[in-house]
Structures are given as C-alpha cells and as structure tokens.
Amino acid sequence: MPEGRPRESAASVGVAVPVEVRHVTKVYRGGWGLHDVSFTLPMGVIAALGGPNGSGKSTLLRCMAGLARYEGEVRLHGERLDARPGPRRAIGFLAQTVILPEHATIDEVIDLFARLRGADPQRLPLPAGFLNAGTDRIGELSGGQRHRVALAIALVGNPTLLLLDEPIASLDERGRAVFWEMLATLCERDGVTAIVSSPSPSELRAVADVGLFLDDGRLVREEDFSGVGATIMHPFPSDDEQVGS
Ligand code: ADP
C-alpha cells in the first residue's frame, strides 16, 4: 500500500476551496440521517469518510450526488449543486449497491453512460487491465468485476468530484492496489477531489489526505493524515449565528 502523501497546504498555495458542504441536514421518517454537517475540501485531495454502519456515510454521499433531498447547501467551485445537469456532470458517483443490466456487455454499459453524460467512452482514466474484455456480459462477471465496471461508470466524463461509497469492499488485493494508485493519480495529476467511504477507514489512512468521521448523522471528528490542512469542520456560521444578514 502506498505511503501517506505529504502535500503543501491548500492555504499556502492559494488554492480556492472547491467543495463546500454547508449545514447539510437530512431527516428520514425514522429519525436523523444527517445532522448539520459542514466541511470544506480543497482540490486534489482524497478524503476518507468513516463511521460505523448507519452513521450516515451513504446518506451524505447520496445528498452530495443529488440523489436525495436535503436541507443545506453543497457547492462546487462556488456553484450550488442543485437539480441542473450542468454542475452535476462534474460529479462521479459510485453507489454502495450497484445494479447493472445482466444482458449488456461492459462496452454497452460504458457507452450508455458516456452518451448520457455527453462524454467520450474511450477516454476513461483507467489503467490497462482494470476492466476485462469489453464484450463480456455483466451477468457473467463476479461481484468484484461488476464493481470495477461500476467504478469505471463513475469515471465517465472525467468528473472533478468523485463520491465513492465503499468502493474497495468487494475488490481483491490487486484490485485495491490498482484502485488506490488510480485515485492518487487522478487527484495529483488532474486535481480531482475524492470522498471515499468505508466502515473501517484504517485502510484509507495510508492513502487519504484527510479523514471525516460521522457518528449518528453528525460529523464528529476530522483528521489530517498528510498535513494538508484540508478540512474545517464547522466553517460556516448557521443562519442564527450570522450577524446583520
Ligand atoms: P452508513 O452508510 O453510514 O451505513 P446510511 O447513510 O446508510 O449509513 O444510514 C444512516 C441512517 O439513515 C441509518 O439510521 C439508516 O437506517 C437511515 N436511512 C438510510 N436510508 C434511509 C431511507 N431511505 N429511509 C429511511 N431511513 C434511512
């Protein structure tokens, strides 16, 4: 596994804060999904999203991806993410549970998503060998191989913000190594920011720059693994704290 990646702090190199999560709250019928979650991330970092089962990791990623309604705001480069497809194209999302059409081939599935996103299916930032021959049918793939296809779909259109919900859970050791290497390259070379969830984030510590930890829907802890100074847990005053606005 690669060592932690020391970086210059975002503030010291004057990088604008591209990812802002402001007071995001999600209430389910049964109770809190998320409770006033706020943080910011600069470009080019890998953030590990940790927390026990049921702590709100999937809910946070789904809200950020626009797949669930929520209160609060998510901004990308200052632009609020809402239902408009434009800013949404900048997001690549991998769901925790992925269902793909059994009869389609890998190529057909990638082509379909590329067409939906107006992207070139040939220009996926994947290392050679990550996907099997594109004519294999989804129904013939193992769980881990399907997961690789789902990961490839998340990368269609070269998004600048990757939201990956437990991407390594069903990958084998080789798949994990390739995945981490690919993610580090995307973040360092292309300035992609990635939020990667895991119920056991100790594995993420070696590759992530920062850790964000949820418990019972609240952001309870942040850790700066590489001295990047990337996150601020409560950077935005809530409306009733704002003076004169
Ligand atoms: P994690 O991904 O950290 O395991 P989730 O975000 O899936 O946690 O769930 C957080 C909480 O929200 C849990 O208590 C879960 O039961 C609840 N929850 C998640 N999705 C729904 C839903 N669609 N309807 C109602 N409650 C939900």
Ligand code: MG
């Ligand atoms: Mg989850």
